[in-house]
Amino acid sequence: MIEISGLTKTFGEGQSAFTALDDVSVTIRSNEFFTLLGPSGCGKTTLLRTIAGFLDPTRGSLTLDGEDLLSKPPYQRPVNTVFQSYALFPHMTVAENIAFGLQMLNRRKAEITATVAEMLELVQMTALADRKTSQISGGQQQRVALARALAPRPKVLLLDEPLSALDFKLRKEMQLELKRLQHETGITFVFVTHDQEEALTMSDRIAVMNAGTIRQIGGPRDIYDHPAERFVADFIGDTNFLQAKILSTDGAQARVRLVSGGEIAAQTAADAPVLDDGASVTLAVRPEHAELCAPEGALLSGRLRDVVYFGTDTHYHVALDQNETFTLRRQNQPGQTQVWQTGDHVGLNIAPGIPQILKD
């Protein structure tokens, strides 16, 4: 278990000072696949490098299973990193790369040989063990980097956007592969990415970061279905924002009135402050959480501005009567006929309890 508390990292001084991490506190559980997700410059890599020991924080504490990590140099931390650039040693073979960590730990020769063979097997690189790292493909280098970091059996594996250099198909493959490896080894994975889809498919839990702070922590479903604030809703997936007023609240549920006049039950964020009746709020609704219908008696209505075909699904862009826009997504079915045409006056329905009330 990694416990991070009040971690702050400031680069530079005075006027040009930049806070890369701003009072970050988070607990990463043992054996979980934990993802740090955010746009570039949000501090996710800084946090990862601090755990690895390449950066010293300005303030805060960092412990692994109760043991202080900050007082230890990188080579004494039971933590290994898969670098974004892989950082394979170019003057060594694949097998020598994988053996390096074990050699530095002064393991016995027989043990090193056995572990290297096992790791090569694990990442399916046995046939290429004696190649130089420059003689293998990007995907293979990726596997070697993984095997090298896993070989010493670290308590925690840190992964710094390891899939970003791979092409689309290979990336999909490696996503499943990583998930499998995490499962088989039982090692805690801390994974950094800016790719929300990657985060959603692989993680047990996700921490969404922005401007040096963690905005929301939760399972992929929590984060996607119940974004706590505008940034999270906007960064992960597509979202429609609707203005509304609180009519009444009842625990995590609230009844709100939309600008169009329609009323609906909405969900409040888990740690949101109590909302007063009459307060103005923003609702987030995912494009696939709404349905097109006839305008009469619908929750919202507007004019269908664009219908965009995407193969697996179709996007409908609706200009609402209240000057807002709404995007809807419908999965395409074989033999389906196009019911709605551009320019039609359409209605929109959302199931009660689906809209999420944002904190900001």
Added chain:
Amino acid sequence: MSKGFDVRRQPGFSTIAIACFVLLYLPILLLVVYSFNAGSSIAIWEGFSWRWYVSAWENEQVKDATIRSLVLACSASAVATFAAVLAALATTRSKPWRGQTVVFAMVNQPLMVPEIVTAVSLLIVFAAVKQVTGYTGLGFLILAHAAFCIPFAYMPIRARLQGMDLSLEQAGADLYGTPLRVFRYITLPQLWPGILAGSMLAFVISLDDVVITEFVKSAGQDTLPTYMLGQLRRVVTPEINAISTALLAISVVMVTGFFFVNKARK
């Protein structure tokens, strides 16, 4: 259509370029040609012969000076390269520290300070040391050469360190390598081409130095270049040309080696 300014298309460019090359290389060519002269003049051609190479080879003074030059160049470049590696590590692999720029300038000082100034100051210091210790060996020359060879060794080593992917060393540390072992197993193997290139440059620079050597050497410590300078005061024979050509050949081989070593690992 012209694609912007190209100096090669300016009038007179090729004339000037050719003139420059002729001025640079014709004298060297003449020197090489006359080293094969059968006669004893360095200006009147009397036919081809190896006699001056043979005569240089059999000249005890030349042999003595050559051995001293090589010992000196080897020792000085070794000392300079060792110092240059440490300096390069300090200026590329440490956290920025106060006075780093000053130190960088001081390491490269021999490139900027007129050689004669260095020569005179070394003469004064070493004279005092010789007085006190009574030691008059080759050590003074080795130290003096090492000093002005350091920047030549430092440059390629520093360039190599700067071009190196820092994440390799981080990966080494991440995989439980102590700083010393990371240097031994990760940095050093990558640095070899730079070290080799730096030492070759230092070797060549030391080999043909005249000014500092002339000032620092004790009696009877002629190196090849100072021996040749001494000969000029007497009768000049193509033997000088032969020795020069041999020196030129060594330099060309070293510099070419430097070029290929530098290129090979990029």
